[in-house]
Amino acid sequence: MVSLTEIRKAExxxxxxxxxxxxxxxxxxxxxxxxxxxxxxxxxxxxxxxYPHWRFGMEYExxxxxxxxxxxxxxxxxxxxxxxxxxxxxxxxxxxxxxxMAHVYAHVDFFKNNLWFAHTNRHMVDEVxxxxxxxxxxxxxxxxxxxxxxxxxxxxxxxxxxxxxxxxKREADEDPExxxxxxxxxxRMNSKGYMDAFIxxxxxxxxxxxxxxxxxxxxxxxxxxxxxxxxQFLIERAPLKRWQQDVLSIIREEAYYFAxxxxxxxxxxxxxxxxHSRMMTEKILTDADVIDYADHHSGxxxxxxxxxxPYKLGVELFRDIKERWDEGKFGKEYEECESYPERKNWDKxxxxxxxKMFEVRRLYNDVTFLDEFLTEDxxxxxxxxxxxxxxxxxxxxxxxxxxxxxxxxxxxxxTNLGQPHISVEDANHGNRGELFLAHRFxxxxxxxxxxxxxxxxxxxxxxxxxxxxxxxxxxxxxLAYDGKEFKLQETSAxxxxxxxxxx
Amino acid sequence: MVKKIEKDVAxxxxxxxGAIRKDLSKxxxxxxxxGRKGRELVSIPVPQIEAPRFRHDHSQVGGVxxxxxxxxxxxxxxxxDDGKGKAGDQPGQHVREVEISLSELAQxxxxxxxxxxxxxxxxxxxxTGKDKYSVVRNTGPESLRHFKRTYKAAMKRQISSQTYDxxxxxxxxxxxxxxxxxxKPTKLPETNAIVFYIMDVSGSMGDEQKExxxxxxxxxxxxxxxHYKGIKTRYIVHDAAAHEVDRExxxxxxxxxxxxxxxxxxxxxxxxxxxxxxxEWNIYFFQFSDGDxxxxxxxxxxxxxxxxxxxxxxxxxxxxxxxxxxxxGEYIAFLENNVxxxxxxxxxxxxxxxxxxDSIKDFLGNGM
Numbered sequence: 001m002v003s004l005t006e007i008r009k010a011e012x013x014x015x016x017x018x019x020x021x022x023x024x025x026x027x028x029x030x031x032x033x034x035x036x037x038x039x040x041x042x043x044x045x046x047x048x049x050x051y052p053h054w055r056f057g058m059e060y061e062x063x064x065x066x067x068x069x070x071x072x073x074x075x076x077x078x079x080x081x082x083x084x085x086x087x088x089x090x091x092x093x094x095x096x097x098x099x100x101m102a103h104v105y106a107h108v109d110f111f112k113n114n115l116w117f118a119h120t121n122r123h124m125v126d127e128v129x130x131x132x133x134x135x136x137x138x139x140x141x142x143x144x145x146x147x148x149x150x151x152x153x154x155x156x157x158x159x160x161x162x163x164x165x166x167x168x169k170r171e172a173d174e175d176p177e178x179x180x181x182x183x184x185x186x187x188r189m190n191s192k193g194y195m196d197a198f199i200x201x202x203x204x205x206x207x208x209x210x211x212x213x214x215x216x217x218x219x220x221x222x223x224x225x226x227x228x229x230x231x232q233f234l235i236e237r238a239p240l241k242r243w244q245q246d247v248l249s250i251i252r253e254e255a256y257y258f259a260x261x262x263x264x265x266x267x268x269x270x271x272x273x274x275x276h277s278r279m280m281t282e283k284i285l286t287d288a289d290v291i292d293y294a295d296h297h298s299g300x301x302x303x304x305x306x307x308x309x310p311y312k313l314g315v316e317l318f319r320d321i322k323e324r325w326d327e328g329k330f331g332k333e334y335e336e337c338e339s340y341p342e343r344k345n346w347d348k349x350x351x352x353x354x355x356k357m358f359e360v361r362r363l364y365n366d367v368t369f370l371d372e373f374l375t376e377d378x379x380x381x382x383x384x385x386x387x388x389x390x391x392x393x394x395x396x397x398x399x400x401x402x403x404x405x406x407x408x409x410x411x412x413x414x415t416n417l418g419q420p421h422i423s424v425e426d427a428n429h430g431n432r433g434e435l436f437l438a439h440r441f442x443x444x445x446x447x448x449x450x451x452x453x454x455x456x457x458x459x460x461x462x463x464x465x466x467x468x469x470x471x472x473x474x475x476x477x478x479l480a481y482d483g484k485e486f487k488l489q490e491t492s493a494x495x496x497x498x499x500x501x502x503x
Numbered sequence: 504m505v506k507k508i509e510k511d512v513a514x515x516x517x518x519x520x521g522a523i524r525k526d527l528s529k530x531x532x533x534x535x536x537x538g539r540k541g542r543e544l545v546s547i548p549v550p551q552i553e554a555p556r557f558r559h560d561h562s563q564v565g566g567v568x569x570x571x572x573x574x575x576x577x578x579x580x581x582x583x584d585d586g587k588g589k590a591g592d593q594p595g596q597h598v599r600e601v602e603i604s605l606s607e608l609a610q611x612x613x614x615x616x617x618x619x620x621x622x623x624x625x626x627x628x629x630x631t632g633k634d635k636y637s638v639v640r641n642t643g644p645e646s647l648r649h650f651k652r653t654y655k656a657a658m659k660r661q662i663s664s665q666t667y668d669x670x671x672x673x674x675x676x677x678x679x680x681x682x683x684x685x686x687k688p689t690k691l692p693e694t695n696a697i698v699f700y701i702m703d704v705s706g707s708m709g710d711e712q713k714e715x716x717x718x719x720x721x722x723x724x725x726x727x728x729x730h731y732k733g734i735k736t737r738y739i740v741h742d743a744a745a746h747e748v749d750r751e752x753x754x755x756x757x758x759x760x761x762x763x764x765x766x767x768x769x770x771x772x773x774x775x776x777x778x779x780x781x782x783e784w785n786i787y788f789f790q791f792s793d794g795d796x797x798x799x800x801x802x803x804x805x806x807x808x809x810x811x812x813x814x815x816x817x818x819x820x821x822x823x824x825x826x827x828x829x830x831x832g833e834y835i836a837f838l839e840n841n842v843x844x845x846x847x848x849x850x851x852x853x854x855x856x857x858x859x860x861d862s863i864k865d866f867l868g869n870g871m
Contacts, residue, residue, distance in 0.1 A: 044508070385574075452555075
């Protein structure tokens with residue numbers, strides 16, 4: 001075990017190095033915890049205090065087991081907060097602690113400066129503790145089972161948020177109602193009597209009338225535009241009790257807090273790995289530490305069994321950016337050069353790499369990062385491939401190494417965090433207060449059983465029939481749940497028949 | 504210090520076991536962690552509850568990976584029917600399950616089972632200890648400070664040292680006044696119990712039958728040992744003749760021969776007569792056989808001993824019969840017809856290994 005003085009001394013040194021490399025971070029508090037505390041913190045998403053819920057217990061159990069059997073250990077954990085908190089595992093060697101601290105400082109720099117974190121609450125530690133207190137109050141008042149049951153319903157809808165909504169500036173909340181009769185029923189051009197049939201032909205008038213009716217129908221539909229932030233919609237419009245509204249808003253708030261970490265996983269880990277490796281190798285390591293460092297670092301960036309490792313991918317991309325902008329491997333001239341050796345040896349000695357990296361860490365998220373900086377050369381050097389599920393032998397197989405496919409798969413998997421796009425289309429469907437959701441089909445169907453069970457939970461919250469339009473078993477359809485049974489109705493023109501399903 | 508997470512863990516366990524929130528039970532999935540022991544892959548079961556949500560069917564999504572291999576090479580991801588993909592290790596290797604530790608299992612069983620009709624008898628064999636916060640000490644952690652006693656002690660000291668001011672009665676405790684709550688191990692009522700295991704090892708019992716019997720008696724034994732400290736056990740095997748054996752032998756012995764159940768009963772009756780005074784002991788029998796006794800005469804002899812010597816003095820007589828292809832299996836029917844009215848006799852049929860748990864519940868599940 002490393003003494004506290006040694007750790008504090010190392011902390012000061014590393015902070016100085018981090019500053020000298022240009023990292024700009026919140027004040028960071030390092031706490032030293034044992035493995036039990038570490039597992040507890042990790043189960044709580046890094047926070048010392050969360051609301052009571054079984055799923056934290058489940059996470060803990062899993063971590064405890066994998067630690068006990070020596071499969072996995074957590075080295076580092078950090079909370080996006082001001083001041084930021086980093087946790088150090090008590091049993092680690094000093095060189096591990098130094099690596100972790102360097103890594104953490106880079107994470108905090110990322111939290112502070114990356115655009116996508118701009119709207120996160122920087123006092124989340126307090127906020128989350130408040131949430132826990134509110135939860136406990138509700139549990140005392142209404143009972144554990146009642147509250148937990150509702151929480152489970154909310155959690156199954158947790159992913160239905162709009163990752164861009166913190167950035168959208170909305171005008172007034174609601175448009176003022178247009179006054180009755182301000183719009184003409186049909187626009188008729190002035191014309192002399194005998195020309196009227198030509199200037200205002202019948203079809204034209206009818207078209208106008210139809211458009212008008214359509215407009216009225218639209219203005220009556222609610223919400224006027226599809227709403228992607230389904231949770232917010234439910235908070236405002238579902239018939240909830242006050243405590244339920246509060247619980248749902250807490251879950252929404254926490255979902256938004258964690259969202260940017262999911263949106264920048266590759267970048268964030270890549271950035272932190274890049275800086276810890278530079279600080280360690282250039283400034284900190286002594287000869288005696290090299291083996292331990294190399295062991296730890298290689299464990300961090302190892303890829304196994306064809307799985308993608310965000311640490312590895314991220315750090316390699318950042319290194320690639322650094323190299324390309326240092327050597328001027330960008331722009332029209334470079335892009336149009338078709339000889340691989342020539343491109344390989346391209347060097348204009350621009351030295352813009354570090355500057356570019358800092359720009360990237362400020363402005364990008366994983367989607368835009370990969371879209372812009374994943375190059376064909378890089379994909380080939382890193383041996384990237386796409387895989388698909390093979391139904392015959394129930395395994396995943398390598399599908400292709402074609403760059404265009406790799407990129408498409410990457411972006412599809414990262415956009416909207418790989419979650420399906422679902423929005424509220426109509427909250428008064430059929431004028432019966434039924435909730436109509438739509439899933440934007442992008443090649444993958446919804447998991448059928450899950451969709452049904454989620455509808456069941458949604459019904460609990462909405463209390464009127466709920467339905468979702470999507471593609472089921474290859475054909476467009478609406479899956480509806482009215483509290484008793486499920487109905488799957490195909491909406492394609494070919495058949496209008498109703499399929500009864502067992503509830 | 505108790506961790507905050509423990510409450511969540513306990514709640515999760517209760518959900519997994521189906522004690523609460525039964526609506527969630529359909530989402531319980533059998534998760535696995537993969538470990539490596541030498542060259543062998545070891546699977547460590549981790550139950551999980553996967554809450555439903557709108558999500559893609561993973562089998563239609565695919566993704567990006569990294570590493571060697573040609574198009575079409577399987578990449579060792581294994582996928583259950585749920586479509587819940589989980590990274591495994593290289594495929595095609597033998598996977599071994601890690602057993603749950605005995606104490607963990609005994610604890611799991613313990614929440615459902617109890618030794619029925621146990622009564623306080625005897626005085627010194629079985630102790631159930633429990634810590635009770637019933638004493639006050641001068642030292643201890645601040646969290647257990649006993650305010651009233653501290654106050655009293657401080658007041659006593661001030662009065663006796665004449666520093667107590669009756670007009671301004673402020674009591675200020677000093678270090679020596681502080682009292683702490685503390686615990687004392689308390690012994691709960693003592694009870695004696697003796698458990699007899701009787702196993703048929705005759706030739707008609709095939710390997711499978713013997714295995715079932717061994718597993719079942721092993722678990723009953725393990726559970727009882729974990730929950731009742733100081734319990735006594737005796738192991739008896741019989742074919743055409745009965746012997747007492749030690750625990751080790753009981754669980755590993757192979758024999759063959761005919762079946763005369765009465766010999767085992769006689770042996771039990773003799774042991775009890777010599778060593779265990781029924782007024783001082785709770786007596787339990789667990790007998791396992793394929794029910795193929797040698798002839799009607801022995802059946803009636805058994806009945807005689809049961810009615811006269813064993814049933815009147817025992818708390819429970821459990822008879823478990825394993826299904827066998829060779830035996831007639833008529834003994835259980837015989838008992839049913841003749842002594843089923845005795846309420847301390849429990850009959851249980853074990854068709855296959857899957858029934859073992861149910862059978863154990865038949866015997867010990869009176870608390871359910």
